[in-house]
Structure formats: C-alpha cells, structure tokens
Amino acid sequence: MIKPLFTAIPLLITFLLGAAFLDILFSKKKIGSTALWIVFAFAVGLGITASISFFVLAVNGSYQWVLILVAQLLLLAGLLFRQLKKGPIALPTLCRPPLQDLVMVGLLIVLLFISWQIATQYPSGGWDAWSIWNLKSKFIFLAGQRWVDLLSVEMWRSSPHYPLFLPLINVWIWGFLNKPAEVTPAVVSMLFYLLIVLLLYASLRRESSSWMVLLAPLLLLSSELYSTLAVSQYCDIVVGFYVLASLTSLWRAEQEQSQSWLILGCILLGILSFTKSEGTVAALLIFLLMALRKFLRKRSFPELIFSAAVLFLAAVPTVIFNLFFSPGNQTFTNGLQSLEHPITLDRFKLCLAFLLSEVISAKWFGLWITVIVISLLSLKRGWQGALKIFPLSLSLYLGIVLAYYFVNTQFEIGWMMQVSLDRILSSILPSLLFWVFAACLTGMEGKDSKPDAQSLKS
C-alpha cells in the first residue's frame, strides 16, 4: 500500500504544478473539458518537473531529490498564491457525464488491466528501454557526481546524446521510494499511454458528439502491438504524446484565434524537444510549419517572435543539454561522405520496402491499412484549413527520420528498420488518428474547419 502511495505523491505534485500553470494560462471555459484539463495539466507538469530536475542536476552536479522537491513546492506555492490573490481558483466542475464518456472510462479501466498484464511481462521494459532510458535513470539516481559518466563516449551503446526527460521523471518518483524500483518506469509509461488515449478521445469529443469518436481511441487500445510498445518503457510513447498534445494545441490556437492555446502549444513543443533527438526534430519541424503558415496568412512578425521566445524558454533544458552535456551522436556515419560505408540505391529501396511491409504487416492486424484508407477517404477535408498542419508535420517528420536512417550507414539498414520502425510509426499513430477522425467527423457533421459556437461553449 505504501509503494503506490509514494509513486502517487510525486505525480500529484507534478499534476498540481501543471494545473496551477494552466490556471494562469487559461480560464476554465476555454480549456474545454475536465479530461483535457487533466491531460494538459500532466503534460505541462511533467515538463516543469523534468526542467527543474535538470537544472538542479546541471547546477548542483548531482541529483538532489530534496532540492527538486523544495523547488517544486515553492513554485507551486507561488503559483497558487498568485491565483488566490486574484480570487478563488476555478476548478473544473464535475457534473453527470454523458453515457459516451462513461463508456470511455470503462474502456480505460479495461486498458489499465490489460496493459498492466503486458507491462509485467518485461519488468525492465524492452531492450532499448532498459539499456538506454532506465540505465540513464539508474546513473542519475545512484552515481552522485559521477552521473556525467553516462554521457561519456564509451557509453555509445546507450545513446548518450539523447535528452533526459524520461529518466528525470523516473528518478523523481524513485526519490520518494528511496530506491530505483523497477516498477516505476512501467508506471510512467502506463501513465503516458493513458494520457495519450484520453487526449485523443477528449480532443475529438470536443469536436463532435458522435459515437464514432470512441473508435479512434479504441483502435489504439485494441492493438496488441501498440499496447506492448506503449508500456515497454520506450521514450516513443512520450514523443507520441507530446507530438499529439502540441499539434492539437496549435491547431486549436488557430481555430479559436487563442493566444493561450498558442503559448501552450509552444511550451509543449519545448518539452517535446527534451524527450528524444527525434522529439527535438519534430518540435522544430512543427514550429517551422506553424510559423510559415502564420507568416503566409498574417505576416505578423510580433506574434512569430513571441511564439519563438516561448518555445525557446520551454526548450532551455534541451539547449543547455545539447550545448554543454551531450557528447553528440556517437552512432552516426554520414553515408554521403563515407567511402567505407557509402549510401546505395539498394539501401534506399530497402528503406521504402521496410516501410511498406511494416504498414501491411500482420502484426498490426490491419490497423495501418484502415488508417490509410480512412485518410484517403477524408483526404479533401484533412487538407483544409488549420488541420493540414497534421499531415504536413507527420509526413515530413517520417520523411526526415527515414532520411536519417538512409544516410546513417553505421548500421545495417535491415537491422535498424527491424528494431525501430514500428516504434517510429507508433509515435505518429495517435496524431494521425486524430487527424483522420477530425477530418472525417467535421465532414460528417457538415462543419466548417472552424468550430461552431456550441462546441466552443462545451
């Protein structure tokens, strides 16, 4: 009984921090629903926790759990005091939820049970999870001043150039347990899995009251491969969550012409950049696409500079990590320049062949085929208005990652694709599902790309 409690307390502090921050950014009406409020409070809170932990680690030279706890409690007290001075804090009101939402809660409970079954099969997660992310967590937690050893070139097998978001979240909970408990990374990955499903549902639910909304999270929940990848403690579920969270925020910012959503979107991009190198690429790409669209439509430089400033502030841990701590990518051979391992046409063909065979692979049980067919059927609507940021970002992101795999000839392409293509695809799947369903549902209800007054009120 004590263990779950000590896992819940740090997550509660993180959540409260995020909620207090959201309270400053939004008034209760604008965030939309209790589910969205919970999801975004966690999204921001986890980012704040990771950032504070990283600053303590960087300045102090070793992980000091007490310092991190005090810093977070002080920040929380400051945020609450600021809000209390303005008036009572507006918590979302709980009213009798519609049947559809109750069904969703029921599905989440079932998911919790099944994914826990999957998670317990691999106590330390998948190979790359324990040899990269959990190893980093152990170093930060146990090594004291020697934590920087994990960033040495000799540790190239554990990708020392990857940012530290996920390990710092694991270590934050370990601090309360006072030991590197193996169950913690599994709990954290389950939390992200739940958040991703809830975000997908709540974001679509805000667009439509159709029962079809339930199908999008159901497609994720029912996939054994997606569930396994999600709870295997890899960082790809974290990347997937922040890609979806930032894209939906930026999309809503344009839909509602809301500064609050824009700031939230840029903050989430900053956090995304600290999750993984692929996350950094995705964050920059999404921001550039958003900025380009804004520039072409409004030519509003002050708004662009403001967005860039917010992104930069949220990405300070990433900048510091990459400038002062990261040893650089130790597993990169530029096939464009290398005489020993040059790129070949066969390598390119293999990249495409692996991608094609992955989407039609029996291990996905038709999930990708379904998503592709629906996206083709609702293609016209999906490329209209602000929604087009989704297909543009996701296809370019996938293109960049595949181009990296093609150019990086350090490893055999077949092996690289075999071990990581399903994880890459799983990180874009939730956003892709949101896009196809949003396009499909707005078409179904005859909505314009802008929401009606009713959906804004809800």
Next chain:
Amino acid sequence: MKKNHLNIIIFSLCLITVAINTFHLLKQALLFPQSTSRQFYLLLADSFKNFQPILNQHHIEFLGYYTDKDMETSANALIFSLAQYHLAPLVIEPGNTDREYILLDCSTPDAALKKINELGATPIIANSLGVILAKKQ
C-alpha cells in the same frame, strides 16, 4: 460518393479492425500468465546479482570487459548490455583489460582461463551465463 455511404464505409472498416484487434489482444492477454518471457528475463536479470556485493565492497567505478565473441551478434551484445544495466552506475569498458577488475565473456571455459592467465588475473566469481569476474594481481 454520398456522405452517408462514406460514413458507413469508414464506420464499418473501423469496427472490423477494432474487432479483429480486440480478439487478438484478449487471446494474448489470456496467454500472458503462461508466458515464459518473464521467467527468462528474471533469470537473466538475476545472473549479475552476485557480482554487485563484491564490486560495491571495493568501490569499483570502472570495470574492464573482454570477450572473444562477436559483439555484432545480438545475443553477445545482450550479455554486455545486461551487465552494464545491472551493474550501473559502474561503467563497463569493452576491450579495456587494463582495469583492476575485468569481466570476461568467452566462448569456452578454456579460452577464458587462457585469457585470465595471460592477464595475470584471478577469477573471483562466475554467473549462469558463463561471465567471469576476475581481478588482476
């Protein structure tokens, strides 16, 4: 195509996919308790447990690592990665035999013994995977 027809196609397609996936997921979920992967993993995880007290006792921070196996092979790389993970925050240096304590993962016991003698080391402990912890004189 009419909107209604399109909706029915999309709805049916999703339902079929969800049904197929759910069936497979539940089938797998029922099989999980009998799965041997957990037992196998726990066995691997336990294999480095006995090394820890010795290394902790001597406050070892760096450990040499020698293998005559092909590290490009997944199974051999797995042993190294497992050792690194379970003995963290100790840094294991593959190919470095200059350290006082060295892990040896050799293809045969004879090859291990030969290397130990060559290094002038003494074997301290071995695990179920055949990995030997040796200390140089």
